[in-house]
Amino acid sequence: MNVLAAPAKPAGGPGAAEKAGGKTLQRRRGRTGYLLILPGFIFMLLFFVLPVFSLLATSLYTKPPGADIGQFAPALEFGNYAVVLGSYWPELLRSFAFALVATAAALLIGYPMAYLVAVRLRGRKLLQGILLVLIIAPFFTSFILRTQAWKQILADEGPVVPVLRALSLLPADGRLTATAFAVVCGLTYNFLPFMTLPIYANLERLDTRLIEAGSDLYASGFTTFRTVTLPLSMPGVIAGTLLTFIPASGDYVNAALLGNNRDTTMIGQVIDSRFFRVVDYPGAAALSFILMLAILVLVTAYVRRFGTKELI
């Protein structure tokens, strides 16, 4: 399974690779190309680009004096941005902080999983297949059911907290749910497949002979990992971190189910409540836009820094 495979460049074998790479990979011009991409792009235009523009328009609306709940007038009220940013920058920062920690945790957990399946179990097709399915199959249990299960497992009266308390790993009145810790755990857990799959897809094509070359050149196991395996799997790592970080920073379900109302509120929750509870469409739209721009800026900087144009 080649899920989320970010195409890796061939490692540059001699002759053969050059030949394959030369004129044969030339791209054609022509009508067929347009016919192929047009339907999809029209769809994306209608249901992604246009909506984003209407969101942009909405974010500049004003509430005319005396208007009732949910009634706004088209305008160019850039002040909306200042207002929501002024009130909600902490949630924005927190979202990024949580997403960052969750991404790091998912990387720490997902990389060994991917490595185990892709490299250590190479050649053992059946076992590889089963483990790969186990990585995606949680999607079918429903994200919320699993999060709810975590909530129960980590509840104050659940199986884990009393044990931790007894072991003094948690203070007597300590708890796991309704904490930032729980929210980050939930994010880590729920986006783990998005981290693992691209790394797997990359490591699967890792030429293990390069690892051997590393050890042949006096690099110990860990050094080989650090200097050879990891750098080579960077495209996968970058794809994985992006696919984890982006949805995690916009998520609100984990914070809603596993968080409290104090130090776990994420920007997604705010956007949701601005839309649905406060019925402040311009504010919600402005916040959405700020979130999108912030992510784009972060992602661009990140991709520039670690270089990979595979995804974009």
Added chain:
Amino acid sequence: MRKTIGRWLVPVFGGLAFIFLLVPIGYVFAFSFNDAGRTNLSWRGFTLENWLNPCGAPAVCEALGNSLQIGAAATVMATILGTAIAIGLVRYRFRFNATANMLIFLPLATPEVVLGASLLAQFLNIGAELGMGTIIIAHTMFCISFVVVTVKARVASLDPKLEEAAADLYASPLQAFWRVTFPLLLPGIVAAALLAFAMSFDDFIITNFNSGNVDTFPKFIYVAATRGIPAQANVIGSAMFLIALAIVIGGQVLSHRRSKLLAAR
């Protein structure tokens, strides 16, 4: 000594990661056998009742049915549109190549709340009735990018010489596509479709914005979580997991067997 640690570190750590991944699913599975009341929070005794009567909480099955329909429709649409884009982008040159790639990447870089909210704004603007249709459109939209990314990798690794060989062997462009290109892309397309279905089936946030009064399985559970998730939801969650597992493992075993048989001949 250090070598042994190194040898075992990855399997042990990776194994723990898998356990982490599976614990809540185990919990869901276990509580599908709970003799639950209106809430399914505490263990009240073992029963098979929920499994024998999975539609005992009728809304669950209805929501599941919706989710399956939506998943199927969105998967088909996203897979067709996305595969076409992937082939087009890899094999053809366009003047606006960079823009096209950006257009595929942007939805991936947009948080779900934003996608959901903007699409909702759009639907309201054009007065579309929220329901199955709008959910399917929304799901198709966010699945396309994943399909493109997945299939693109496959197309890129496909040797264009094979298509040339087909043309050389009297296959018209259409025949070359169906007989050579498509079957070779199929594993990538299947993987993409599987992923698309999984993501559609599991989506809550975007769905919540655009679903109107149609319940999907995740949405049902999110709402039910406020009043008590019926044990039947656990049954369905577990069953879906097991079915997905069985299908893919079954496929794996079959192809494994077949390749063994072929090799043996």
Added chain:
Amino acid sequence: GTSGTGKAAQDGATAAAAEDLSAQEKEVNWANWTLYLDYDEKTGSYPSLEAFTKATGITANYSEDIDGNDTYFGKVQAQLAAGQDIGQDIITLTDWMAARLIRLGYTQELDHANIPNAANLLQNLQDVDFDPGRAHSLTWQSGFAGIAWNKEAVPGGLRRVSDLWKPELKGRVEVLDEMRDTMGLLMLEDGVDIAGSWGAAEFDKSLEVLTRQIADGQIRQVKGNSYKEDLISGDALAVICWSGDITQLNFEEGGKWEFAIPESGCTLWSDNLMVPVGSPHKANAEALMNYYYDPVNAATVAAYVNYISPVQGAREAMEKIDPSLVDNPLIFPSDEDLQRAHVFRTLSADEETDFSGRFQQAIGN
């Protein structure tokens, strides 16, 4: 943009209601709060509803979709504004929210000819300012918001709202995301007459208490009706909650909790049945309302949910159903209790936006 919603809302008032298909489609869909209708755990069904179906031939689909007024409004607002069918023929929302819906034209006008029993509506509920003549709404139940606690964990019980801030309850307290109830109780504790003419200053003072308790981690979460789940799981030991819920919980989960009206008083509210604008089953909805305005049926519900019935004659009917409940102060509150119960004053649209915005921000939304 989303102005469409606003525009549609304005048009909505004049927009023709959906065509009534009640005659062909013998069904009615009803969205309600959890713990708000008699429930038989053994069969998993709602007995009074089944009786309704038997009596009228109309199938009732009951869903406990409403966790809070704001969340539910958010969920359906867009469709209501567009005049679309939200899949519900009756929705059950609190006075102030009912006021908003009616004002925005999101509801259909009731045909009282179809609801002869509406005459049984208690006198003091008949002419409310948000719906003169009850053209769009009928009260479902009324109740108090007070405090409740887990009897094992808090053996001494709680008497005042400020008892919730005891150190031993740290992190185990939950309050409602319903601004009027949570803020109402806090303001009452601060000595404000919530029905009277208070202003932003008073609101802010109590909001600060809330903010501090959330910030200190005293309050675990701010929730809608789903606080019920946390009481059961044990995550919450003390809550601001709605009166009847606790009785039902005790009935279903074994007597662990106790409800009280705080010393400084409690809020009094009513929830109202309304037919949303896109509903194609208005006549069926009216039949259902009529059914529950029959005093006997009203008493049957009240006997289970333990909320204040708005139906004249329910008390008499209760005598026959369960005489022990005739004196239940939650169902038939004493004058003394009613004295301590206050209705949160009506807010102007601007106040509404302002206060609710700040409340949401305080509770971390």
Added chain:
Amino acid sequence: MVQDQLTTPPGEAAATGSTGGADLSLVSVTKRFTDFTAVDGLDLTIPAGSFFALLGPSGCGKTTTLRMVAGLEQPTSGKITIGGRDITGTSAHERPVNTVFQNYALFPHMSVLDNVAFGLKRRRVRGAEEQAKAALELVELGHLAARRPGQLSGGQQQRVALARAVVNRPAVLLLDEPLGALDMKLRRQMQVELKKIQTEVGLTFVHVTHDQEEAMTMADTVAVMNGGKVEQMGAPRDLYELPRTAFVANFLGKSNLIAGTVAEDRGDAVVVDAGGHRLAVRKDRAAVHQGPVLVGIRPEKLTMLWPADAPAPEANLLHGRVLDTSFTGVSTEYLVQVPGVGTLGVFCQNHGQQPARPGDDVVLAWDTGHAFGLGGDQDSTAGAAGEDGP
């Protein structure tokens, strides 16, 4: 669309091996890529039924030429005809041409049999399976018909690719370095089979290769390409014995090219002065008869003698000293330093003679009839090993 002859049942043709190919001709064909002319006004006529080899350094335009014939690339200008019919504008699947690709390009998702039957089925030939089976038997792979290409060895894959092309009885069969990836042993074996099939089936083969020995042993006609043009074309032995340019002399085998100036005209020969040595070249073997000239002589045509055994000083006799020797089994290669001329290579078949050692003084002699003369204005290393190297 497809030529008539393609629809004659190939089964019979295979049995009789007599369909034969068709004349392929390219008339001033040019292919320009954006900024590069890969093929430059190429004229080429390949008679029906012949085995034609196209040789040339990497990048000289061999593949491009083949791709234009196959219809996978359109010429920028010029005309391509097969059996007299202009096919320039037609697309690949309409041409009576098949290709055996360098990497075989077998369809990995089909069985070997389906691969071979592919072309027949596209043309809706009846009995495709049977013909495909027969073609597999021809390449002795009948027993592997059910396998996937991935389960075959390189040599087997090559034969499948061949069968897949041959089964269609194309007018012209193009082979683009199909043996390039094989090790030498397998390669020699494949050469034999390829030649056998060509003889049996009698198609027109156009074979691109980097391997001169391969070209020379297999082909009826060899063309040496350089920079998008044909430098020389003819029977292998003619090209080898009498190259017309330094490039061909160096590219096809090794040559010692000695620069000099024509000093004397002897009527049927010229005598060249090279660093004081006098070398005779027959006029019919010399491209120029005056001025600067390159005298060429193949290493195997040189006889190495001990000075004592050398004949009296005369033309075609060079005294030198052995610099290096290397034993390759069949023969030994000597590098001999000749003052005033440079280093010459000499091959001596290992017949048991006493080998010379580095430092030994030797005399090199050759028959005048073996030398050849080239225009002296050329780079004497053109086409030599390393010229197109890294």
Added chain:
Amino acid sequence: MVQDQLTTPPGEAAATGSTGGADLSLVSVTKRFTDFTAVDGLDLTIPAGSFFALLGPSGCGKTTTLRMVAGLEQPTSGKITIGGRDITGTSAHERPVNTVFQNYALFPHMSVLDNVAFGLKRRRVRGAEEQAKAALELVELGHLAARRPGQLSGGQQQRVALARAVVNRPAVLLLDEPLGALDMKLRRQMQVELKKIQTEVGLTFVHVTHDQEEAMTMADTVAVMNGGKVEQMGAPRDLYELPRTAFVANFLGKSNLIAGTVAEDRGDAVVVDAGGHRLAVRKDRAAVHQGPVLVGIRPEKLTMLWPADAPAPEANLLHGRVLDTSFTGVSTEYLVQVPGVGTLGVFCQNHGQQPARPGDDVVLAWDTGHAFGLGGDQDSTAGAAGEDGP
């Protein structure tokens, strides 16, 4: 961990080219995979500073042997020592051994310079960059230090791989078919450079190749492996001139092996009767002196004469008829059918003689000193072309 000598500054060593290698020896090394014995009780001693070539058909265990020396595979039993020190149990990164992998295995994410400096940096050698630069100069790639491997040609990559290994001054340098993927021209060129580097640097080279000519021109010692065992080992010329088994005779170049029975003992030679022909073999060149025997004679050692020119009937003279000829440039190969004996191959260097044609009757003669005798119980085609084919 790493041997002392590895820490002597390689910069100096490179300048003087005098560090030298270390004796590598394998003592009854066996490697069994689950169900297959890839290397079977191998004994091998490779003297320090020598260029050792390991030859053998595909799958005979060459790579496995090298991998065990490098520490990438653990032997099932047996011992490996370098310079007398047992390294059997140590892991790859602790061994004073470097490998030039067949596919080069260059790190694609590092510059050429970083690739070359990798090993030095791992051992925290000071001045790693400078040494790496020097090594790159050695392979004449100094100007490409900043490139990525993907931007190099195959030949350049090969040289980087070589520099990356050589720069570490390993006791032993393993080369696993590093030239396998190159075309012949480039290959010959690389061979020269490889040999030059080995001579300059003086390490112990163990070179695995499929190409006998390569092995013979480059190595001091050649070992021919077959089925996990060494069949014969020695100087290239010795192995070629006097193979001890049919396998070696066929695998190293071509051989005509004629089956017969010893008919007569002449003291210093035996006379073999083969299909009625009498063939003499010197006793010191015969593995057996009685009973069934294979008489071997290399194609280039055969002289082909017109019957008229043949000497009087005597031993070592066979009459036959030419079946086929093929011109390869330098020489022509004839297949001659000899009644009672079979088909023999003959190479004739193209000296300008009148070539025989198929159908001509010819006489083959050879010097008794060139024939060799092998035990007659062997398969005379063992190791011949095609034996390990598809």
